Amino acid sequence: MHRLRARPVRSIPASHCHAGRPAVCHAVRRLGIRGAAACLALIGGVSAASTSAVAQTAGDAPAAAPVVVVLRAAHLFDGTGAGLITNAVVVVTDDKITAAGPASSVTVPPGARVVDLGQATLLPGFIDAHTHIIGRDLADPGSDMAVVKDYPSYGAIVGVENARRTLMGGFTSIRNVGAPNFDDMALRQAVNAGVVPGPRMENAGHLIGITGGHCDANGWRPGLVDGDYRSGIADGPEEIRKAVRYQVKYGADVIKICATGGVISEGDAVGATQYSLEEMKAAVDEARKLGRKVAAHAHGLEGIKFAILAGVSSVEHGSFLDDSAARMMAARGTFLVPTLSAGEVVENFAKSGRLKGLRAQKALAAAQAMRNAVKLAVKYNVPIALGTDAGVGAHGVNAHEFRLMVDWGGMTPTQSLVAGTSSAAKLLGWQDRVGTLAAGKLADIVAVPGDPLQDITVTERVTFVMKGGKVYKGPGAE
Secondary structure (H helix, E strand, O other), X not given: OOOOOOOOHHHOOHHHHOOOOHHHHHHHHHHHHHHHHHHHHHHOOOOHHHHHHHHHHOOOOOOOOOOEEEEEEEEEOOOOOOOOEEEEEXXXXXXXXXXXXXXXXXXXXXXXXEEEOOOEEEEEOEEEEEEOOOOOOOOOOOOOOHHHHOOOOHHHHHHHHHHHHHHHXXXXXXXXXXXXXXXXXXXXXXXXXXXXXXXXXXXXXXXXXXOOOOOOOOOOOOOOOOOOHHHOEOOOHHHHHHHHHHHHHOOOOEEEEEOEOOOOOOOOOOOOEOOOHXXXXXXXXXXXHOOOEEEEEEOOHHHHHHHHHHOOOEXXXXXXXXXXXXXXXXXXXXXXXXXXXXXXXXXXXXHHOOOOHHHHHHHHHHHHHHHHHHHHHHHOOOOEOOOOOEOOEOOOOOOHHHHHHHHOOOOOHHHHHHHOOHHXXXXXXXXXXXXXXXXXXXXXXXXXXXXXXXXXXXHHOOOEEEEOOEEEEOOOOO
């Protein structure tokens, strides 16, 4: 909605600033339209008509009528896990859904703009709970040297294009779990201001991990890439608390810790525990005080169990999960964010020679284990949220994770879609805003060709993207 702007202060007639009335002119410039009108009335010497004209200029125009858009499609998947609705209609008023369901039960407001998407299926905007949207992805030849060769702001600039691709791929919300220099905060500010297109962002700021661990930059000469609690390098409970506070100070919505080694980091074993249980508890306790959840990067079994016991909200990757750890997660409601897309990427890179030595060995082991981890999570009813680790793989193809959840993890198409909509929304704490197509939710809506319950790969061919009532892709895109 747009409201008529008040006439600029300088448009007040110059006659009001005649000789002998410099104070009036000064008041106009200092106080603006409303203040100037009051000042003129008190000072006198200015006609009542002039004062009235100034006051009227400051009045607000009538509110614009709401914008109503009606989406029609052959099918609708509402994100709850219920079956498809046929002959579906969604009514959007401004930025929110006001009705959704079969056409027979939804009243189409007169004068609404109707968008007919034919044989498509409408779904809630997809949610990726594990991304690294800032900077180069692993396939970029410059990625390995980026930390020492790129200008500090280069990664944020690349992030602008990554954000656009992510949105156009149907992902209207993401959780970004680690970025340097608080570039994720800057990108979110630009997206929210409408400067650049991109998904809604829940951000972590810097990763937090031990000196020389997965969250640290290793393999360089001493002193070249060193950090402290401000950049997420923290050892011991008190330093970890300080690191958590610092990330929150500068905008972190969620805290990301590195509980174990990683695949593409140098010099650490993928399953090796890095933070102790005491240290993880300190991170969770401090984050909870500040109203934040903790996500734990954890491949190895001991680190997974420490993270669960410490009270993290989600285990990221969870590659070497076993039955006992899966039961622990289910009992505590700890989410698994499997990141199978990253597993596929590093497995392919290891086989092609892009990754070598220890990194290749770790990639092959973790990718194979991930397949089993998802199956165990499903077996024990562990809550699962879709996450891709985009940044290891490419941005904009995040929906490939749906296919991998089915092909690698043994999930049904319905289970995978729930993981990427309502389940992910719950993990982010956004379930009251997004994740399902229901009245009162934000109008984050995507469409795919055909029936995703019969062919999950159609999620990789998104034809329509609406975020907050604005169409970014498909009929009516601006």
